[in-house]
Amino acid sequence: MKPMLSLTGIHKRFGARCILDNVDVHLAPGQCQVLTGRNGAGKTTLLKIIAGLERPEAAQVAIDGNERGWRRARSALRRDVVYLHQYAYMFDASVEYNVGYGLRAARLPPSQRRARVAEALERIDLLHLAGANARTLSGGERQRVALARAWALQPRVMLLDEPTANMDRESREQTWFLLRRLKSDELCVVVATHDGHAIATLPDIELHLDNGNLFPHAVDTHSHRPTPGPVATGSAAGPRLEERG
Protein backbone atom coordinates (compact mmCIF):
# COMPACT_ATOMS: atom_id res chain seq x y z
CA MET A 1 0.00 0.00 0.00
CA LYS A 2 1.45 3.36 -1.02
CA PRO A 3 1.84 5.76 1.92
CA MET A 4 0.01 9.07 1.58
CA LEU A 5 2.10 10.66 4.29
CA SER A 6 5.69 9.92 5.20
CA LEU A 7 7.80 11.59 7.82
CA THR A 8 11.35 10.30 7.80
CA GLY A 9 14.43 11.01 9.85
CA ILE A 10 12.46 12.65 12.67
CA HIS A 11 14.73 14.04 15.38
CA LYS A 12 13.40 15.69 18.49
CA ARG A 13 15.18 16.71 21.67
CA PHE A 14 13.99 18.40 24.83
CA GLY A 15 17.12 19.97 26.24
CA ALA A 16 19.78 17.29 26.50
CA ARG A 17 17.25 14.47 26.25
CA CYS A 18 16.72 12.87 22.85
CA ILE A 19 13.04 11.95 22.50
CA LEU A 20 12.98 10.79 18.88
CA ASP A 21 16.10 9.59 17.14
CA ASN A 22 15.84 9.21 13.38
CA VAL A 23 12.31 7.88 13.45
CA ASP A 24 10.40 7.12 10.23
CA VAL A 25 6.60 7.04 9.99
CA HIS A 26 4.61 6.02 6.93
CA LEU A 27 0.83 6.33 6.91
CA ALA A 28 -1.42 4.78 4.29
CA PRO A 29 -5.18 5.24 3.73
CA GLY A 30 -7.52 2.79 5.44
CA GLN A 31 -4.80 1.72 7.84
CA CYS A 32 -4.96 1.58 11.62
CA GLN A 33 -1.70 1.80 13.55
CA VAL A 34 -1.40 1.42 17.28
CA LEU A 35 1.49 3.13 19.02
CA THR A 36 2.65 1.77 22.35
CA GLY A 37 5.43 2.74 24.71
CA ARG A 38 5.97 3.57 28.36
CA ASN A 39 4.95 6.95 29.78
CA GLY A 40 7.35 9.65 28.64
CA ALA A 41 8.62 7.56 25.71
CA GLY A 42 7.64 10.33 23.27
CA LYS A 43 4.33 9.07 21.87
CA THR A 44 2.56 12.41 22.31
CA THR A 45 5.52 14.29 20.85
CA LEU A 46 5.57 12.00 17.81
CA LEU A 47 1.82 12.40 17.25
CA LYS A 48 2.07 16.19 17.61
CA ILE A 49 4.90 16.29 15.06
CA ILE A 50 2.79 14.27 12.61
CA ALA A 51 -0.09 16.73 13.22
CA GLY A 52 2.19 19.73 12.56
CA LEU A 53 1.75 21.00 16.12
CA GLU A 54 5.31 20.37 17.29
CA ARG A 55 8.39 21.29 15.30
CA PRO A 56 11.07 18.59 15.06
CA GLU A 57 14.78 19.43 14.91
CA ALA A 58 14.91 17.49 11.65
CA ALA A 59 12.43 15.60 9.47
CA GLN A 60 11.67 15.05 5.82
CA VAL A 61 7.99 15.16 4.98
CA ALA A 62 6.44 13.67 1.86
CA ILE A 63 2.73 14.07 1.19
CA ASP A 64 1.41 11.87 -1.62
CA GLY A 65 5.02 11.36 -2.64
CA ASN A 66 5.82 15.08 -2.87
CA GLU A 67 8.61 16.18 -0.53
CA ARG A 68 8.08 19.50 1.24
CA GLY A 69 10.00 21.72 3.62
CA TRP A 70 8.68 21.88 7.21
CA ARG A 71 6.95 25.25 6.84
CA ARG A 72 4.88 24.18 3.82
CA ALA A 73 4.40 20.69 5.19
CA ARG A 74 3.12 22.08 8.49
CA SER A 75 0.13 23.84 6.97
CA ALA A 76 -0.66 20.75 4.85
CA LEU A 77 -0.39 18.54 7.94
CA ARG A 78 -2.75 20.80 9.88
CA ARG A 79 -5.20 20.56 6.99
CA ASP A 80 -5.07 16.78 6.50
CA VAL A 81 -4.32 15.52 10.00
CA VAL A 82 -6.43 15.91 13.16
CA TYR A 83 -4.88 15.27 16.56
CA LEU A 84 -7.12 14.33 19.50
CA HIS A 85 -5.79 15.06 22.98
CA GLN A 86 -5.77 12.53 25.78
CA TYR A 87 -8.34 14.68 27.58
CA ALA A 88 -10.46 16.09 24.79
CA TYR A 89 -10.46 19.88 24.97
CA MET A 90 -13.93 21.37 24.59
CA PHE A 91 -14.38 25.03 23.76
CA ASP A 92 -16.61 26.86 26.23
CA ALA A 93 -19.67 26.66 23.97
CA SER A 94 -22.34 24.22 22.82
CA VAL A 95 -21.59 20.73 21.52
CA GLU A 96 -22.87 21.89 18.12
CA TYR A 97 -20.40 24.80 18.07
CA ASN A 98 -17.56 22.49 19.04
CA VAL A 99 -18.29 19.97 16.29
CA GLY A 100 -18.72 22.78 13.75
CA TYR A 101 -15.57 24.70 14.78
CA GLY A 102 -13.29 23.27 12.10
CA LEU A 103 -16.01 23.54 9.45
CA ARG A 104 -16.43 27.22 10.33
CA ALA A 105 -12.66 27.68 10.02
CA ALA A 106 -12.84 25.96 6.63
CA ARG A 107 -15.58 28.48 5.65
CA LEU A 108 -18.15 25.80 4.85
CA PRO A 109 -21.52 27.41 4.07
CA PRO A 110 -23.83 27.40 7.14
CA SER A 111 -26.41 25.02 5.65
CA GLN A 112 -23.76 22.43 4.77
CA ARG A 113 -22.08 22.97 8.10
CA ARG A 114 -25.28 22.32 10.03
CA ALA A 115 -25.96 19.17 8.00
CA ARG A 116 -22.42 17.84 8.57
CA VAL A 117 -22.58 18.60 12.29
CA ALA A 118 -25.93 16.82 12.61
CA GLU A 119 -24.59 13.81 10.73
CA ALA A 120 -21.48 13.67 12.91
CA LEU A 121 -23.51 13.92 16.11
CA GLU A 122 -25.88 11.25 14.88
CA ARG A 123 -22.96 8.90 14.32
CA ILE A 124 -21.91 9.22 17.94
CA ASP A 125 -25.51 9.11 19.22
CA LEU A 126 -25.26 12.53 20.85
CA LEU A 127 -27.57 14.55 18.60
CA HIS A 128 -29.82 15.16 21.60
CA LEU A 129 -26.97 17.00 23.35
CA ALA A 130 -26.27 19.38 20.45
CA GLY A 131 -27.37 22.44 22.43
CA ALA A 132 -25.68 21.51 25.71
CA ASN A 133 -22.49 23.23 26.84
CA ALA A 134 -19.67 20.85 25.93
CA ARG A 135 -17.91 21.56 29.24
CA THR A 136 -20.77 19.88 31.12
CA LEU A 137 -20.24 16.51 29.39
CA SER A 138 -18.64 13.49 31.01
CA GLY A 139 -15.16 12.36 29.98
CA GLY A 140 -16.55 9.65 27.72
CA GLU A 141 -19.02 12.00 26.05
CA ARG A 142 -16.29 14.60 25.53
CA GLN A 143 -14.12 12.02 23.79
CA ARG A 144 -17.05 11.05 21.56
CA VAL A 145 -17.69 14.70 20.68
CA ALA A 146 -13.98 15.11 19.93
CA LEU A 147 -14.18 12.10 17.59
CA ALA A 148 -17.24 13.57 15.86
CA ARG A 149 -15.51 16.97 15.63
CA ALA A 150 -12.54 15.35 13.93
CA TRP A 151 -14.65 13.10 11.72
CA ALA A 152 -16.78 16.05 10.52
CA LEU A 153 -13.67 17.55 8.91
CA GLN A 154 -13.13 14.36 6.90
CA PRO A 155 -9.38 14.34 7.55
CA ARG A 156 -7.00 11.92 5.89
CA VAL A 157 -5.31 11.04 9.17
CA MET A 158 -6.71 10.94 12.70
CA LEU A 159 -4.28 10.73 15.62
CA LEU A 160 -5.69 9.67 18.98
CA ASP A 161 -3.55 10.16 22.06
CA GLU A 162 -4.58 7.73 24.81
CA PRO A 163 -8.27 8.30 24.04
CA THR A 164 -9.52 5.96 26.78
CA ALA A 165 -7.22 7.05 29.61
CA ASN A 166 -9.12 7.25 32.93
CA MET A 167 -12.35 5.96 31.38
CA ASP A 168 -14.52 3.24 32.84
CA ARG A 169 -14.91 -0.02 30.91
CA GLU A 170 -18.20 0.91 29.29
CA SER A 171 -16.91 4.28 28.01
CA ARG A 172 -13.76 2.59 26.74
CA GLU A 173 -15.71 0.02 24.77
CA GLN A 174 -17.99 2.72 23.40
CA THR A 175 -14.98 4.74 22.24
CA TRP A 176 -13.41 1.78 20.44
CA PHE A 177 -16.77 0.87 18.94
CA LEU A 178 -17.17 4.41 17.60
CA LEU A 179 -13.66 4.46 16.25
CA ARG A 180 -14.33 1.31 14.26
CA ARG A 181 -17.56 2.93 13.05
CA LEU A 182 -15.79 6.10 11.91
CA LYS A 183 -12.99 4.23 10.13
CA SER A 184 -13.13 4.29 6.37
CA ASP A 185 -11.05 3.27 3.40
CA GLU A 186 -9.71 6.80 3.01
CA LEU A 187 -8.91 7.47 6.65
CA CYS A 188 -5.70 6.44 8.41
CA VAL A 189 -5.98 6.16 12.18
CA VAL A 190 -3.05 6.16 14.61
CA VAL A 191 -3.85 5.42 18.24
CA ALA A 192 -1.42 5.78 21.12
CA THR A 193 -2.72 3.51 23.84
CA HIS A 194 -1.94 1.04 26.60
CA ASP A 195 -5.37 -0.56 26.28
CA GLY A 196 -4.86 -4.27 25.68
CA HIS A 197 -8.29 -4.67 24.07
CA ALA A 198 -7.52 -2.01 21.48
CA ILE A 199 -4.06 -3.43 20.83
CA ALA A 200 -5.58 -6.87 20.31
CA THR A 201 -8.43 -5.84 18.02
CA LEU A 202 -7.70 -2.58 16.20
CA PRO A 203 -4.38 -2.37 14.44
CA ASP A 204 -3.01 -3.37 11.09
CA ILE A 205 0.36 -2.36 12.48
CA GLU A 206 1.61 -2.10 16.02
CA LEU A 207 4.47 0.25 16.67
CA HIS A 208 6.45 0.41 19.88
CA LEU A 209 8.38 3.52 20.86
CA ASP A 210 11.30 2.97 23.16
CA ASN A 211 14.38 5.02 23.92
CA GLY A 212 13.79 7.33 20.96
CA ASN A 213 13.42 4.48 18.48
CA LEU A 214 10.32 3.03 16.83
CA PHE A 215 10.01 -0.73 16.61
CA PRO A 216 7.46 -2.19 14.22
CA HIS A 217 5.40 -5.32 14.69
CA ALA A 218 3.30 -6.49 11.77
CA VAL A 219 -0.08 -7.81 12.85
CA ASP A 220 -1.78 -10.97 11.71
CA THR A 221 -5.07 -9.64 10.30
CA HIS A 222 -6.97 -12.83 11.17
CA SER A 223 -6.05 -13.19 14.81
CA HIS A 224 -5.10 -9.49 15.29
CA ARG A 225 -2.11 -10.66 17.29
CA PRO A 226 1.22 -8.95 16.82
CA THR A 227 3.73 -11.10 15.02
CA PRO A 228 7.39 -10.39 15.62
CA GLY A 229 8.23 -8.07 12.75
CA PRO A 230 11.69 -7.18 11.59
CA VAL A 231 12.96 -4.94 14.36
CA ALA A 232 14.79 -2.00 12.89
CA THR A 233 16.20 0.56 15.26
CA GLY A 234 14.84 3.99 14.54
CA SER A 235 12.36 3.21 11.81
CA ALA A 236 8.92 1.80 11.31
CA ALA A 237 7.56 1.88 7.87
CA GLY A 238 4.46 1.30 5.85
CA PRO A 239 6.30 -0.90 3.34
CA ARG A 240 6.31 -3.53 6.11
CA LEU A 241 2.61 -3.76 5.53
CA GLU A 242 3.39 -4.87 2.02
CA GLU A 243 5.82 -7.39 3.43
CA ARG A 244 2.99 -9.09 5.29
CA GLY A 245 0.82 -8.84 2.21
Next chain:
Amino acid sequence: MHELWQASQHAMVLLFTGNRDLWEIIGISFSVSLKAIVIATPAAFAAAFVLAYTRFRGRGVVMSIMNTSLSLPAVVVGLTLYLLLSRSGPFGDLRLLFTQTAMTIGQVILAFPLVFVMSHSAIQSGQRAAWETALTLGASPIRAVLTVLYEVRFGLIAAVIAGFGRIVAEVGSSMMVGGNIAHFTRNIPTAIALETSKGEFAQGIALGFVLLVLAFGLNIGLSLMQRKGGVAA
Protein backbone atom coordinates in the same frame (compact mmCIF):
# COMPACT_ATOMS: atom_id res chain seq x y z
CA MET B 1 -18.20 67.83 61.39
CA HIS B 2 -21.02 70.25 60.64
CA GLU B 3 -18.93 71.79 57.85
CA LEU B 4 -18.31 68.35 56.36
CA TRP B 5 -22.03 67.55 56.50
CA GLN B 6 -22.90 70.84 54.75
CA ALA B 7 -20.23 70.28 52.11
CA SER B 8 -21.57 66.77 51.46
CA GLN B 9 -25.12 68.08 51.07
CA HIS B 10 -23.86 70.73 48.64
CA ALA B 11 -21.92 68.05 46.77
CA MET B 12 -25.06 65.97 46.22
CA VAL B 13 -26.91 69.07 44.98
CA LEU B 14 -24.10 69.79 42.49
CA LEU B 15 -24.08 66.18 41.35
CA PHE B 16 -27.79 65.60 40.94
CA THR B 17 -28.77 69.02 39.55
CA GLY B 18 -26.43 68.47 36.63
CA ASN B 19 -23.82 71.13 37.45
CA ARG B 20 -22.13 71.77 34.13
CA ASP B 21 -18.55 72.26 35.41
CA LEU B 22 -18.73 69.13 37.51
CA TRP B 23 -20.04 66.90 34.72
CA GLU B 24 -17.51 68.35 32.28
CA ILE B 25 -14.72 67.24 34.62
CA ILE B 26 -16.28 63.77 34.85
CA GLY B 27 -16.58 63.69 31.06
CA ILE B 28 -12.90 64.60 30.53
CA SER B 29 -11.84 61.96 33.04
CA PHE B 30 -13.80 59.20 31.35
CA SER B 31 -12.84 60.30 27.84
CA VAL B 32 -9.10 60.30 28.57
CA SER B 33 -9.14 57.06 30.56
CA LEU B 34 -11.33 55.19 28.07
CA LYS B 35 -9.05 56.21 25.18
CA ALA B 36 -6.02 55.07 27.19
CA ILE B 37 -7.50 51.67 28.05
CA VAL B 38 -8.66 51.12 24.45
CA ILE B 39 -5.11 51.78 23.23
CA ALA B 40 -3.34 49.79 25.96
CA THR B 41 -5.58 46.69 25.87
CA PRO B 42 -4.89 45.23 22.38
CA ALA B 43 -1.15 45.85 22.76
CA ALA B 44 -1.12 44.27 26.23
CA PHE B 45 -3.15 41.24 25.07
CA ALA B 46 -0.87 40.69 22.06
CA ALA B 47 2.30 40.98 24.15
CA ALA B 48 0.84 38.72 26.86
CA PHE B 49 -0.07 36.06 24.29
CA VAL B 50 3.40 36.13 22.72
CA LEU B 51 5.04 35.77 26.11
CA ALA B 52 2.70 32.99 27.19
CA TYR B 53 3.03 30.93 24.01
CA THR B 54 6.57 31.48 22.80
CA ARG B 55 10.01 30.90 24.23
CA PHE B 56 12.81 33.32 23.42
CA ARG B 57 15.96 34.64 24.99
CA GLY B 58 15.20 37.53 27.34
CA ARG B 59 11.64 36.42 28.06
CA GLY B 60 12.34 36.36 31.80
CA VAL B 61 13.80 39.86 31.66
CA VAL B 62 10.68 41.20 29.92
CA MET B 63 8.47 39.57 32.58
CA SER B 64 10.61 41.08 35.37
CA ILE B 65 10.38 44.55 33.79
CA MET B 66 6.60 44.23 33.47
CA ASN B 67 6.19 43.00 37.05
CA THR B 68 8.35 45.87 38.30
CA SER B 69 6.30 48.34 36.23
CA LEU B 70 3.23 47.33 38.20
CA SER B 71 4.41 49.53 41.01
CA LEU B 72 5.51 52.36 38.73
CA PRO B 73 4.54 55.62 40.52
CA ALA B 74 2.22 57.77 38.41
CA VAL B 75 4.19 60.86 39.33
CA VAL B 76 7.40 59.34 37.93
CA VAL B 77 5.61 58.58 34.65
CA GLY B 78 4.35 62.17 34.66
CA LEU B 79 7.81 63.57 35.32
CA THR B 80 9.42 61.47 32.57
CA LEU B 81 6.72 62.42 30.07
CA TYR B 82 6.99 66.06 31.11
CA LEU B 83 10.73 66.05 30.34
CA LEU B 84 10.13 64.32 27.01
CA LEU B 85 7.27 66.58 25.90
CA SER B 86 8.45 69.94 27.27
CA ARG B 87 9.72 72.52 24.79
CA SER B 88 13.35 71.58 25.43
CA GLY B 89 12.63 67.84 25.35
CA PRO B 90 13.11 65.52 22.36
CA PHE B 91 9.38 65.57 21.52
CA GLY B 92 8.80 69.24 22.33
CA ASP B 93 7.99 70.08 18.71
CA LEU B 94 4.87 67.91 18.92
CA ARG B 95 3.39 70.47 21.37
CA LEU B 96 1.61 67.78 23.32
CA LEU B 97 2.37 69.04 26.84
CA PHE B 98 -0.75 70.14 28.76
CA THR B 99 -3.12 68.39 26.36
CA GLN B 100 -5.51 65.48 26.78
CA THR B 101 -3.29 63.50 24.38
CA ALA B 102 -0.38 63.81 26.82
CA MET B 103 -2.67 62.66 29.66
CA THR B 104 -3.78 59.69 27.53
CA ILE B 105 -0.15 58.74 26.78
CA GLY B 106 0.65 58.82 30.50
CA GLN B 107 -2.35 56.64 31.32
CA VAL B 108 -1.49 54.16 28.56
CA ILE B 109 1.97 53.77 30.14
CA LEU B 110 0.36 53.22 33.55
CA ALA B 111 -2.34 50.81 32.36
CA PHE B 112 -0.20 48.66 30.06
CA PRO B 113 1.82 46.72 32.69
CA LEU B 114 -1.23 45.90 34.80
CA VAL B 115 -3.36 44.75 31.84
CA PHE B 116 -0.34 42.85 30.50
CA VAL B 117 0.49 41.00 33.72
CA MET B 118 -3.13 40.09 34.50
CA SER B 119 -3.92 38.98 30.96
CA HIS B 120 -0.64 37.01 30.78
CA SER B 121 -1.64 35.20 33.92
CA ALA B 122 -5.14 34.51 32.50
CA ILE B 123 -3.76 33.24 29.18
CA GLN B 124 -1.17 31.07 30.89
CA SER B 125 -3.75 29.58 33.22
CA GLY B 126 -5.80 28.53 30.18
CA GLN B 127 -4.94 25.17 28.68
CA ARG B 128 -2.46 24.96 25.83
CA ALA B 129 -4.80 22.29 24.46
CA ALA B 130 -7.18 25.08 23.37
CA TRP B 131 -4.49 26.47 21.05
CA GLU B 132 -3.54 23.05 19.72
CA THR B 133 -7.16 21.98 19.26
CA ALA B 134 -7.95 25.14 17.28
CA LEU B 135 -4.89 24.63 15.04
CA THR B 136 -5.47 20.92 14.45
CA LEU B 137 -9.08 21.67 13.49
CA GLY B 138 -7.73 23.87 10.71
CA ALA B 139 -7.99 27.34 12.28
CA SER B 140 -5.53 29.95 11.03
CA PRO B 141 -3.04 31.19 13.67
CA ILE B 142 -5.03 34.45 14.03
CA ARG B 143 -8.29 32.57 14.50
CA ALA B 144 -6.58 30.25 16.99
CA VAL B 145 -5.29 33.27 18.98
CA LEU B 146 -8.80 34.76 19.07
CA THR B 147 -10.19 31.38 20.17
CA VAL B 148 -7.69 31.15 23.04
CA LEU B 149 -8.46 34.75 24.10
CA TYR B 150 -12.18 33.98 24.03
CA GLU B 151 -11.62 30.91 26.20
CA VAL B 152 -10.03 33.08 28.91
CA ARG B 153 -12.29 36.06 28.31
CA PHE B 154 -13.33 36.51 31.95
CA GLY B 155 -9.73 36.84 33.08
CA LEU B 156 -9.07 39.31 30.26
CA ILE B 157 -12.11 41.43 31.12
CA ALA B 158 -10.94 41.46 34.74
CA ALA B 159 -7.55 42.73 33.53
CA VAL B 160 -9.19 45.56 31.58
CA ILE B 161 -11.39 46.53 34.54
CA ALA B 162 -8.40 46.59 36.88
CA GLY B 163 -6.40 48.66 34.37
CA PHE B 164 -9.21 51.18 33.99
CA GLY B 165 -9.57 51.40 37.77
CA ARG B 166 -5.88 52.23 38.09
CA ILE B 167 -5.80 55.04 35.55
CA VAL B 168 -9.13 56.76 36.18
CA ALA B 169 -8.06 57.57 39.73
CA GLU B 170 -4.40 58.48 39.13
CA VAL B 171 -3.42 62.06 39.84
CA GLY B 172 0.36 62.29 39.44
CA SER B 173 0.74 61.87 35.69
CA SER B 174 -2.43 63.80 34.75
CA MET B 175 -1.44 66.74 36.94
CA MET B 176 2.09 66.96 35.52
CA VAL B 177 1.43 66.51 31.81
CA GLY B 178 -2.18 67.79 31.75
CA GLY B 179 -1.60 70.89 33.84
CA ASN B 180 -5.12 70.80 35.37
CA ILE B 181 -6.45 73.40 32.92
CA ALA B 182 -10.16 74.14 33.48
CA HIS B 183 -12.51 72.89 30.75
CA PHE B 184 -9.59 71.24 28.97
CA THR B 185 -7.38 68.92 31.00
CA ARG B 186 -9.01 69.04 34.42
CA ASN B 187 -10.14 65.53 35.35
CA ILE B 188 -11.62 64.08 38.55
CA PRO B 189 -8.40 63.45 40.54
CA THR B 190 -6.74 66.76 39.60
CA ALA B 191 -9.98 68.68 40.33
CA ILE B 192 -10.26 67.05 43.77
CA ALA B 193 -6.67 68.05 44.56
CA LEU B 194 -7.31 71.63 43.43
CA GLU B 195 -10.65 72.11 45.19
CA THR B 196 -9.26 70.68 48.43
CA SER B 197 -6.28 73.05 48.31
CA LYS B 198 -8.73 75.95 47.89
CA GLY B 199 -10.86 74.77 50.81
CA GLU B 200 -13.84 74.19 48.45
CA PHE B 201 -14.83 70.78 49.66
CA ALA B 202 -18.26 70.41 48.03
CA GLN B 203 -17.03 69.79 44.50
CA GLY B 204 -14.19 67.63 45.82
CA ILE B 205 -16.63 65.46 47.77
CA ALA B 206 -19.00 65.18 44.78
CA LEU B 207 -16.15 64.07 42.52
CA GLY B 208 -14.83 61.75 45.22
CA PHE B 209 -18.32 60.22 45.44
CA VAL B 210 -18.25 59.58 41.66
CA LEU B 211 -14.87 57.85 42.01
CA LEU B 212 -16.11 55.78 44.94
CA VAL B 213 -19.21 54.65 43.04
CA LEU B 214 -17.00 53.84 40.06
CA ALA B 215 -14.52 51.89 42.21
CA PHE B 216 -17.40 49.98 43.81
CA GLY B 217 -18.89 49.16 40.39
CA LEU B 218 -15.51 48.08 39.01
CA ASN B 219 -14.86 45.86 42.03
CA ILE B 220 -18.23 44.17 41.65
CA GLY B 221 -17.50 43.66 37.96
CA LEU B 222 -14.03 42.33 38.76
CA SER B 223 -15.26 39.76 41.29
CA LEU B 224 -18.06 38.68 38.96
CA MET B 225 -15.56 38.14 36.14
CA GLN B 226 -13.12 36.29 38.39
CA ARG B 227 -15.92 34.05 39.69
CA LYS B 228 -17.15 33.34 36.14
CA GLY B 229 -13.57 32.69 35.02
CA GLY B 230 -13.17 30.19 37.85
CA VAL B 231 -16.37 28.41 36.87
CA ALA B 232 -15.51 28.37 33.15
CA ALA B 233 -12.09 26.89 33.81
